[in-house]
Amino acid sequence: MSSVLHFPPASPQQSVAYLQHKLSFYADAWDLAEDLAQGITQIMVIDARSREAYEAGHICGALSFPHRTMTAESTAALDRRTVYITYCDGIGCNGSTKAALRLAALGFQVKELIGGLDFWKRDGHPLTTGPQPGAWPQAATAAGCGC
Template identity: 70%
Template sequence: MMHTSSVLAFPPPDAAESAEWLRKKLAYYADAWDVAEDLSRGVSEIVVIDTRSPEAYRAGHICGAVSFPHRTMTAESTASLDRSKVYVTYCDGIGCNGSTKGAWKLASHGFRVKELIGGLDFWRRDNHPLAEGDEPGSWPLAATLPGCGC
């Protein structure tokens, strides 16, 4: 009895086309490991933006992230941002589109952006450090990056 493949019902593109599409996909997203690694190394070219409400930010956010709710992003409110930086937006997780709305608004105002895959949910799942309160906080010197296995 011959079995048909569900995976191959839609054949994959050739290798070059796959490589180009995947390169583009990686240009739009960052994962928790990559962001944590950059924050732990003090990479200054990125700014992590928490697009949730000030109350959600205060309750717990990525160490070093700036609170900038997507609902408040306008041409005027973004005017003082540094256009040489890459802004990494996040919200609660895959069930929330606040990071997408924030990234869209920033990009619409001429900023380079990436979204954090899985948001704060994946950040917590990977056991990366959090800060509480109204200040961004900084990466704890004693923090080590857990292995992500990828």
């Protein structure tokens, strides 16, 4: 018997429901870069790493907000109509998950960036350094990942 088919596949309708649900939790680097390049204002990128890691290099426009510092008081100025995209170093780090959990528990809409900063850099998207968020470079565009 087939190892793959040992557990039968879901129906097409079940697959649609599951995959739509799954995509409601995640964003990938190409989609995020495209939105940032277009100046989409309904999202805000949150770097959940330490401030030192943030200053060494972060996604252009990302807000430094280490997950350990997220409380009702520290998030009071955040706009609840915004969708917050959290990231950390990459798949070996769960800082983005902890940040997304804290924000969601406080009533914010969240998504995690798949692969974090590692996948962002792998795809060749722009970074900035220092303590300020910086801005999306005018010359940078998201051409598409071909997927």
